[in-house]
Amino acid sequence: MAVLPDLLSPGLKVVFCGTAVGNRSTAVRAYYAGRGNQFWAVLHRIGLTPRVLEPSEYSKLLEYGIGLTDLAKNDFGNDEDLSKDSFDVQGLRRKLQVFAPRAVAFNGKRGAEIFLGRSVEYGRQSESVGTTAIFVLPSTSGAARGYWDERYWLELASFIRSST
Secondary structure (H helix, E strand, O other), X not given: OOOOOOEOOOOOOXXXXXXXXXXXXXXXXXXXXXXXXXXXXXXXXOOOOOOOOOHHHHHHHHHXXXXXXXXXXXXXXXXXXXXXXXXXXXXXXXXXXXXXXOEEEEEXXXXXXXXXOOOOOOEEEEEEEOOEEEXXXXXXXXXXXXXXXXXXXXXXXXXXXXXX
């Protein structure tokens, strides 16, 4: 059984993909609920939501054409605590083919590197899954603040606006 269910539907603008649901998010049953996580504020700042949503309101993202999933659907915790068996690359690939969002955006490098099978840099990647563009974004986790650079998030928002 999935730690948190996917938030997916056809016709999405973007699906954000984390590596795995964090401990706090698992405890409160809501995506990006960690105390230092800036995901919800960033979505608003870059113009993808009209206001800062609370983690408990995550299902409202579908109203804005935004979906959520994780590469590890049955395990949770910090990236370093997850084994290679935690990740379902083919499952994510199938979901992207079925739902065909305009973009998939990895919230952090680790999930993207596992999915693509190579090291990555931030920004739009050369690969795609069908018609779905792939972006790698700096993680919104409080633990990753040292790597924060909002310009990659703004690049994604610009892509989404230009492709609608």
